[in-house]
Amino acid sequence: MQRTVPGTAQERGAALWSFAYFFTLLAGYYVLRPLRDQMGIAGGTKSLPWLFTATFASLLVAQPIYGALVARLPRVRFIPIVYHFFVANLVLFWLLLFFDIERVIVARVFFVWVSVFNLFAVAVFWSFMADLFTSEQGKRLFGFIGAGGTAGALLGPVITIWLSGPLGPVNLLIAAAVFLELAVFCVHRIEQVADPPTKAGSRAQRIGGSAFAGLSELMRSPYLLGVAGWVSLLSFGATIAYFAQANIVSATFHSATAQTRLFAGIDLAVGLLSLATQVFATATFLKRFGTGIAAAALPAVYVVGFAALAIAPSLFFVVTLQVAQRWMNFAIANPARQVFFTVVGRGEKYKTKNLIDVVIYRGSDALYGWVYDSLQALGLKLGAIALCALPVAAAWLFLSTALGRTQEGLAKKSDDQGGPEWQSE
Numbered sequence: 137m138q139r140t141v142p143g144t145a146q147e148r149g150a151a152l153w154s155f156a157y158f159f160t161l162l163a164g165y166y167v168l169r170p171l172r173d174q175m176g177i178a179g180g181t182k183s184l185p186w187l188f189t190a191t192f193a194s195l196l197v198a199q200p201i202y203g204a205l206v207a208r209l210p211r212v213r214f215i216p217i218v219y220h221f222f223v224a225n226l227v228l229f230w231l232l233l234f235f236d237i238e239r240v241i242v243a244r245v246f247f248v249w250v251s252v253f254n255l256f257a258v259a260v261f262w263s264f265m266a267d268l269f270t271s272e273q274g275k276r277l278f279g280f281i282g283a284g285g286t287a288g289a290l291l292g293p294v295i296t297i298w299l300s301g302p303l304g305p306v307n308l309l310i311a312a313a314v315f316l317e318l319a320v321f322c323v324h325r326i327e328q329v330a331d332p333p334t335k336a337g338s339r340a341q342r343i344g345g346s347a348f349a350g351l352s353e354l355m356r357s358p359y360l361l362g363v364a365g366w367v368s369l370l371s372f373g374a375t376i377a378y379f380a381q382a383n384i385v386s387a388t389f390h391s392a393t394a395q396t397r398l399f400a401g402i403d404l405a406v407g408l409l410s411l412a413t414q415v416f417a418t419a420t421f422l423k424r425f426g427t428g429i430a431a432a433a434l435p436a437v438y439v440v441g442f443a444a445l446a447i448a449p450s451l452f453f454v455v456t457l458q459v460a461q462r463w464m465n466f467a468i469a470n471p472a473r474q475v476f477f478t479v480v481g482r483g484e485k486y487k488t489k490n491l492i493d494v495v496i497y498r499g500s501d502a503l504y505g506w507v508y509d510s511l512q513a514l515g516l517k518l519g520a521i522a523l524c525a526l527p528v529a530a531a532w533l534f535l536s537t538a539l540g541r542t543q544e545g546l547a548k549k550s551d552d553q554g555g556p557e558w559q560s561e
Contacts, residue, residue, distance in 0.1 A: 141280050150268060150330040151277045155284030157322035161261060162285040164315030165254055166292020166407075167308050170399045172250040173382075174305075174392050175243040187244060188375075188505035191251040192498045198252065199495050203350060206486045211264065212327050216320045218260055222253050223313045230309040251498065257316075259493035264323070266477040266485045268330050271547035274478050275427075278471040279418025283411055286466060288315075290407035293400035300396065350487030359546070360484065362539050363476050364492045366431065369532040370465070371500035373438045376525050377461060379508045380445065380454050380518055388451055402455060406462045413467035421468060422475070428540015430472035435532035437464045442529055445522035454518075469536075476539060479546035 141148045205214045229249070232242045269277060295311060354360050389395050422430050441457035477489050511521050 141277065146329065147273065147277065150326055151281055153322050153326045153329055154265060154268075154277075154281045157319055157326060158261060158281060158285035159288040159291075160315045160318040160322060161257055161288065163288035163291045163295075164312040164319070165250075165257065166289045166403055167295050167312045167315070168250050168253075168292075169403065170293060170296050170300075170396045171305050171308065172247050173399045174396045175247050183244070185502075185505040185509045187247050188251075188498075189502040190244075191248045192495075192502040194248055194252050195255075195495050195498045198256070199350075199491060202256070202490060203487050206490075207349070211267065211486070212324075215260055215264060215323050218256065219316050219320050219323075222257065223316050225249060225253070226309050226313040226316070230306060230313075233306040233309070251501075252494075255494045255497060256490075259490045262474045262477070262493070263486045263489050264326075266474060266480075266489065267482060268326070269478060271475055271478040271543070271550065274471070274475040275422040276419055278474055279414045279422065279467075282418065282466065282471050283414035286407050286410040286414055289403060289466075290411065293403040293407070297397060297400050297404075305396075349483060350489075350491040353481075353484050353488045354491060357480075357484075357488075359539075359542050360480065360488055360492070362535065362542070363473070364496050366473065366532070366535055366539060367492050367497050368500040369435070369528065369535070371497050372504050372525070372528055373435070373461060373532070375501050375504040376508060376521065377438075377441070377454070377457055379505065380449075380522075381458055383518070384451050384454050398455075402458055402462075405459050406466065409459070409463040410466040413463070414471075418467055418471055422472060426540050427472040427475050427543050428537040430468050431476075431540060432533050432536035434461065434464050434469035435529045435536060437461050438529040439526060439533065442522040442525045446519050446526070449518035449522065472540070476543050479543060479550050 141151050202218070205217065208214075209217070229242065229246055233239065233246075265278065265281065266274070296305075296308060299308060299311075354364060385395055385398060389398065437457075437460050441453070441460060444453045445457065477485055480488070508521065511524065516524070
């Protein structure tokens with residue numbers, strides 16, 4: 137265990153429960169993801185830009201509500217509230233779909249809801265992790281913790297593949313709700329391990345400030361603006377790849393079952409590759425090369441992938457790009473991005489980070505979705521669109537290395553001032 141999770145007994149305890157937390161969270165999401173993708177196609181690929189825009193509009197409403205919740209409640213209370221709210225939503229969707237009430241409308245709303253849920257649920261998780269661990273701890277432990285999410289991402293599509301036939305896709309929403317409730321249990325266990333009740337630590341402290349403080353904190357910080365740019369470019373690459381996948385898959389497979397199974401198969405391949413990398417290589421990679429190179433690994437994949445699509449735009453290369461970029465993101469680039477936030481203040485970890493990871497990311501989704509649609513309207517085919525995306529991916533690569541240098545400098549300054557309080561117990 138010491139070799140897999142290097143650290144003190146308290147660090148290992150917190151990391152193991154964090155592993156379980158991310159496992160249950162992503163298992164629930166990946167039960168829902170193939171259903172979301174199939175419902176998105178069911179409404180027609182032409183409606184996807186509108187769905188992305190609706191997602192962004194929903195987040196503009198939800199973000200200040202979340203900010204107010206964070207400002208007024210300690211994390212030990214507001215984190216469970218967020219997940220209980222999502223469970224209540226799932227039960228409502230199950231009732232509407234089970235009784236076949238306005239199925240087309242509900243399917244489109246469900247697509248938007250899953251997109252909102254995914255970003256909020258995962259952003260809250262990583263905000264919690266950045267609040268618990270230092271930059272040095274993050275480099276050692278975030279790979280292992282991320283492996284928990286990957287293991288959950290493996291279980292989710294397996295459940296979907298095996299049970300969507302005998303149970304029906306609608307009843308899988310109940311399984312996702314159960315996983316979310318288990319995630320809440322893990323949150324309570326992490327608090328007890330990392331910040332015991334006998335010590336009035338950060339678990340009981342309110343962050344304070346206004347519901348919109350995340351925006352002002354973002355505008356004052358060139359570093360956080362750079363991270364926001366990185367996340368926006370992450371959305372750029374993912375959106376171009378997603379729209380390419382949606383168009384090619386809808387043209388190749390006309391059965392909803394075949395489409396759902398293909399999406400689940402992609403999720404399964406990504407999960408297997410990511411899990412092996414996170415367990416055996418992520419910590420070593422981050423320690424040896426630093427956060428800049430690790431973050432740059434993802435745009436490097438896009439540079440190669442877009443070049444391949446420009447030459448041969450086919451189902452094979454689209455699926456290969458999807459698997460490769462998501463693997464590199466989960467296994468290497470995402471742990472590096474989360475370490476970026478370990479060197480900022482608590483308010484920035486919860487409010488500004490959520491603003492970046494949720495609103496800016498989905499706003500970028502909406503923007504780039506319309507960009508893709510506009511390029512198609514101009515008559516550009518997939519190969520030409522991929523060629524246009526190449527220089528953007530290259531600029532993203534250089535931004536990654538610059539952010540890595542800044543983060544390492546801030547981490548050194550933070551380490552000189554001492555680590556988190558619970559680390560010394």
